[in-house]
Amino acid sequence: MLALPVAGQDAASQVQAEAERLQQLLAKKPISFPDNPDANRQAGDMLKSALKDQSAGRLYLSLYGIGQVSDFIHGVWFVMDKAEAVKSSVPAFEAEWEKLSASVAALDQQTRAKNWSDSPAALQALSETAEAMTMPLLEGGRGFAVSTEPKEGLFNIGEAQGQAEFAAFVASLHLPLNGAAYPLRSLLPELAGLQQKVNAAFQPPRSIDLHVQFMLINSGLKQAADLDASKSYAGALCQYLKAVHDYGMLEAGPVETSRQPALKDALAQARSRLNASGRDESIAQLFVEWAESSLARPDGSAPSADDWKSASVIVDQVLPAYFAADHALAAPERTAGKAIEITLVRWPYT
Amino acid sequence: MNENFGTSKLADRLGVKGYPAVFVDDILVACPRDFGYFREKIGLGRYAPWQNADNQAKFKADLTHMIDLILAGKKDSALRESEATSAALNQLLTLPKFELMDLNGQALTSEQLAGRAVLVEFWATWCPPCRSTLDWLGELKSKYGDKLAILALAVESPEDKIHSVAASLSPGLRVAITDAATAEAFGNITSVPTMFLFDRSGKTARVVYGAPPDLHAQVAEVLESLVD
Numbered sequence: 001m002l003a004l005p006v007a008g009q010d011a012a013s014q015v016q017a018e019a020e021r022l023q024q025l026l027a028k029k030p031i032s033f034p035d036n037p038d039a040n041r042q043a044g045d046m047l048k049s050a051l052k053d054q055s056a057g058r059l060y061l062s063l064y065g066i067g068q069v070s071d072f073i074h075g076v077w078f079v080m081d082k083a084e085a086v087k088s089s090v091p092a093f094e095a096e097w098e099k100l101s102a103s104v105a106a107l108d109q110q111t112r113a114k115n116w117s118d119s120p121a122a123l124q125a126l127s128e129t130a131e132a133m134t135m136p137l138l139e140g141g142r143g144f145a146v147s148t149e150p151k152e153g154l155f156n157i158g159e160a161q162g163q164a165e166f167a168a169f170v171a172s173l174h175l176p177l178n179g180a181a182y183p184l185r186s187l188l189p190e191l192a193g194l195q196q197k198v199n200a201a202f203q204p205p206r207s208i209d210l211h212v213q214f215m216l217i218n219s220g221l222k223q224a225a226d227l228d229a230s231k232s233y234a235g236a237l238c239q240y241l242k243a244v245h246d247y248g249m250l251e252a253g254p255v256e257t258s259r260q261p262a263l264k265d266a267l268a269q270a271r272s273r274l275n276a277s278g279r280d281e282s283i284a285q286l287f288v289e290w291a292e293s294s295l296a297r298p299d300g301s302a303p304s305a306d307d308w309k310s311a312s313v314i315v316d317q318v319l320p321a322y323f324a325a326d327h328a329l330a331a332p333e334r335t336a337g338k339a340i341e342i343t344l345v346r347w348p349y350t
Numbered sequence: 351m352n353e354n355f356g357t358s359k360l361a362d363r364l365g366v367k368g369y370p371a372v373f374v375d376d377i378l379v380a381c382p383r384d385f386g387y388f389r390e391k392i393g394l395g396r397y398a399p400w401q402n403a404d405n406q407a408k409f410k411a412d413l414t415h416m417i418d419l420i421l422a423g424k425k426d427s428a429l430r431e432s433e434a435t436s437a438a439l440n441q442l443l444t445l446p447k448f449e450l451m452d453l454n455g456q457a458l459t460s461e462q463l464a465g466r467a468v469l470v471e472f473w474a475t476w477c478p479p480c481r482s483t484l485d486w487l488g489e490l491k492s493k494y495g496d497k498l499a500i501l502a503l504a505v506e507s508p509e510d511k512i513h514s515v516a517a518s519l520s521p522g523l524r525v526a527i528t529d530a531a532t533a534e535a536f537g538n539i540t541s542v543p544t545m546f547l548f549d550r551s552g553k554t555a556r557v558v559y560g561a562p563p564d565l566h567a568q569v570a571e572v573l574e575s576l577v578d
Contacts, residue, residue, distance in 0.1 A: 136354045143356030147367040204403035211401055222352050340420050342413075343351055345358040345371040 011175035012054060015062050018169055019050045022069060031076040043073050049293075056296070058289035060122045060282060063170060067130055070162040078158025083151045093150035097142055100157050104134050107164035114171040121182040121234045122282035123170050128235030130167035132227055134160045136348040182280045184233035187240050189329035190321075191228065194243055195221050201250065210250060215350050217246045222348065237325065238283055244321045245287070248313035255308035263308070266315045267291050284322045287314050374416045377425070377432045380409065396435075435559060445470075445552040446535035450503070450526040453516050458501070458526050467576040468499045468548040469569075472528065472536070475507040475515055479561035480543045486566065488520025490573070495522075497577045503528040505542060545569070549576050 026044060033039040050065035078100075086092045111131050116124040137160035145153030198217050207214065224239035255263060271288050274281040291311040295303050303311075353360065355369040360376060368382035386398025396412075397405040419428040445460055445468060452458045471487060473480035484502055491500050502525045504512045509527065516525040536546065547556040547569065556572045558565060 136357070139356035140354060141356070143367075204406065207406060208401045208403060225352070340375055340417055341351060342417070343353055343358070343360055343373040345353045345355055345361045345366065345373075346369050348354045 011173045012059055014173055015054050015059060015066070016051065019047050019054065019062070019066055022066065022073070023047050026073060029077065029080075031073055032080060033076050039072075039076065043069050053289070053293055056293075058293055059175075060120075060126070060286035061289035061293055063123075063126055064286065064290075067126060067163075067166045067170075070166040071130075071133075071159045072162070074162025074165070075155040075159040078161065079151070079154045082154050086150050086154060088150055090145065090150050093142075093145045093153060096154070097138070097145075097157060100161055101138055104138060104160050104164040107168045108134055111164070111167045111171045116234070117181065118177050119173075120175055120177055120280050120282035121184065122238070122286045123173060123175060124234035125238035125283055125286075126235075127167045127170040128227060128232035129223065129239060130163040130170070132223070132230065132232060132235060133163045133349070134167070137163065140347060177280055178282075179277065180279045182234075182283065183326070184237065185328060186228055186231075186233060187224065187236050187325065188228055190240060190325060191221060191225055191236075193329070194240070194247060198243075198247060201247075206250070213246065213250055217243055217250070219349050220246055222346075226348075234283065237322075238286070240325075241283065241287060241318050241322055245310070245313050245318050248317040249306075249309060252309055252313050252316075254305050255312045259312075260308060263312055263315060264295065267295070267311060270315060270319055284319060287318050287322070290314060372413065374413070374420055374428070375425075377416065377420070377428050379413055379416050379432065384409075431559065443554055445546075445548040445554070446532075448532040448535050450529065450532055452524050452526045453513060458524055463499050463548075464552070465550055466499045467494075467497060467550055467573070468501070468546075468552075469573075470501045470503060470536070470546040470548075472503050472505055472533075472542050472544045474505055474542045475511040477542045481515070483543050483545070483561055483565070484515070484519055484523070487523055490569075491520050491522035494573070494577050498573065500524065501526065503532065505533060547572050547576065 023044070026040065026047070030040045031043060036042070046065055046069045050062045050069070053059075053062035053065065082096050086096060108131055111127060114127070137156045141153035141156030141160065143153070144156060145151075198214070198221065202214055220239050220243035224236045224243060227233070227239060228236040267288065271285075271292075274284050274288060291314040294307040294310050297303060297307075355361075358366075358371070360373050361367075361369075361371050363376075364373075364378050366378065366381045368387070370380070370382065370385060370387065371378065372380045380397065382395075384395045384397050385400050386395035387400070397409045399405065416428050416431070419425070419431070445463065447460045449460075450458045469487070469490070471480075471483060473484060487500050487502065490498065500523050502516075502519065502523050504515075504525070505528045507527075512525070512527060519525065536544075543561055545556075545558040545565075546554065547558075549555050555576055556568070558568060562568070
């Protein structure tokens, strides 16, 4: 059940309250997941990280973390609550699906009614992305239930509830727009260009050794394209930049120790530039927060090689891609001749 | 384009219940069974395991072949190939039961083959690649002798021409004219050459459609594991 923020609360307090609410729910009803015996501790750790980011002023990153947890714990809770009742009964699954679909549809309607013109684009992006996931998760869960066992579909439809609640929560936040609105637009040319690069890179041995990383990039690109198609351009931009990051991680080398101070300076300069721009740069700020969080270990330990690499990819590739997106690319020319359509039926998020 | 599992009308129409599935236009090229995925038995699919360079290359080649056929205006051929693959994979986990009469008038049944590795080649007199494959099968028979039963089953060909071709083949090959029941039992053979390899327990070890350049190497590799 979604707890809407109290009127008059500022966004930072609202985010903190939501993370603490989920912590309390998790304490009352710990998650138990056979595929991952450590799931409860991991979800708890993610909420602690979200609270640390919030207290460090990294509001968008904190929200992003809460969204991840909300998806997962709602999925597991739904399995815990309904597996016994559903067992192998398709009608019992359908009954649960109908109930949950109605709940998700109501939340989606509430979220879609939000007027984003006075809100930072990063909030819009997080809300749009979560809201766009609800229907594929509902339909995919039903597909699993029909094709395998009814109880196999429960996790995904529970995730849909988690995403819908998160989308509605973000839409309810009281965070004013800082500066002029970001000029959102379709990113189809950029997405097509990056997809081409990813396809070209998918060659053995990397297509074998880095299979999981390719899945991550391709699912991000798919989400971006879906969001773009529904004119959810803030979400599309955010997912595009995430895919730029993930592709960059595939290609970039390690950050030498001698470059680390310069990288930290570059990150600080990027933050200053964004803060002073006079325009809403919140989507770029989300990525800067991500890089800052990677390099600022809460326990004081040194960042890992991947943390450094991630920060360097954000500075060297994601932020340039963000600023380059200010200028619309020409749509790719279609070559004349016969056309065919290749369709890949897939799980939406792998 | 991408479609989400659970909402694909193409997948529904063609009875594909899982993911991944790949279509060119409305022709099914690959489904979960081919990748050994989505509750399928890992290792049995044409492209399984997926994290293998040869399997990825094979998938790319098959997809390219299907695209080329459609762009060349041969959609009917593409559809036949797709159906043949699908039907064969659907039905042929083991050597099916059949009863035929060979060209010498002797009964040729699946029961006679129990306990032996079996190679079944579907061929036609009008199919040039089939002829060269049949000649090579004679060499295999010489090499493996009684350890390997080789059946050359003719489809959709004039009987006199079948006899004419058979006369030139190794006498170790069992040649017969396929009847409708046998063709159906093997998954409705709609393209030639099509070759099936079965192990001594009757389990399908390999199905090869057409005459790929590496046919001999593919088959030799499988036979090494089937015939001691």
